[in-house]
Amino acid sequence: MKKNQYVVIGLGRFGASISKELIKLGYEVLGIDKDEEVVDELSSVLTHTVVADATDEEVLKSLGVRNFDCAVVAIGDDIQSSILAAIVLKDLGIKKVVAKALSELHGKVLNKLGVDRVIYPERDMGIRVAHQLVSPNLLDYIEISKEYTIVELSVPKNLCGFALRELDPRAKYGCSIVAINKQNGIIIAPTAGDVVNENDVMVIIGTNNQIDKFESEVIG
Template structure:
């Protein structure tokens, strides 16, 4: 059975979520007050409806109370975000996810009891800042409560050593998830040697860190800094 979702607010973020869910095979109810947006998306989702999301009868008539999750993304219209969130919680929707555009909004939505509050603008800004501040941090994904998954270049001090010797968990309070390792292939058409990456798999204590390895680590930012400083 396909999962069912409702997306309320079809700005850039909400529209992207709705289209992505639909492309993955989910049933999507897309809701916005702008008829032009509804016309643009109506052939790409299950239902696209112009309506007021604070109207409980209208929401129930669409079956919003029976979906697997509702994503609220109304941008700067925070009053409607609050009213819609409260209404959905009262309707006992399985999961309510709301987008916050400020830290204060994030706190308010959390206090209301929203199941998940997302702040994509802050997360992207933090991600860009971290990667700019250190050439060794290639990418990271925050998963909450100070913890993230980081991809970093293998420090010179680690190269040629086994994971047992490095002892990431004890010395740095970090867990290694996997290693991305370079390998060479020859292009059959041109004869040119190409460099590609593959996932090493599940590293063991005897795994040796090689030059150009990318370590995928789980832990706190303050502990990652101990490795790359």
């Protein structure tokens, strides 16, 4: 089975980070940037790197970009170039186009252009850090919609030895523990009889209100 191929446009911190992680995961990555120095730095890491203007449709055509499964527009601070690159990629018929937005307005424009997924790295990271600051047991926070969230909560000392049937978050609070990360491995879809120990990590999904209630009443 052919592995997906990715093209990442803009190799600043965000684009470089995505590219390197995709390579680690075993995928092929073509990195494109106008800055020759940046491209040189990543030439030995990525599958292919090219110094090019990604707003030029003929250039992207010549690179065979339309044959890639997914394109990521990770252009740093040039909103105009980001929008133009997204337009060109959509016109070329790439299956999936993902783009970084620098602001809500930028994101709205990208959505109007038909970009498949818009990412707000600075905003989303700010939200996650804020939640971590106010909740010492919260290890990670991912908003999956306006209502639903996935969180990772560290099990405190007072819950050590409790079985999930005793916590019963689904019946009492409406949220669900979908995994427990233990020192010796992770339990996916744990059963009512599974026991949590101090410093285990519970992965919980639910609405913001459900998780807040569970955290305040159970985690403390």
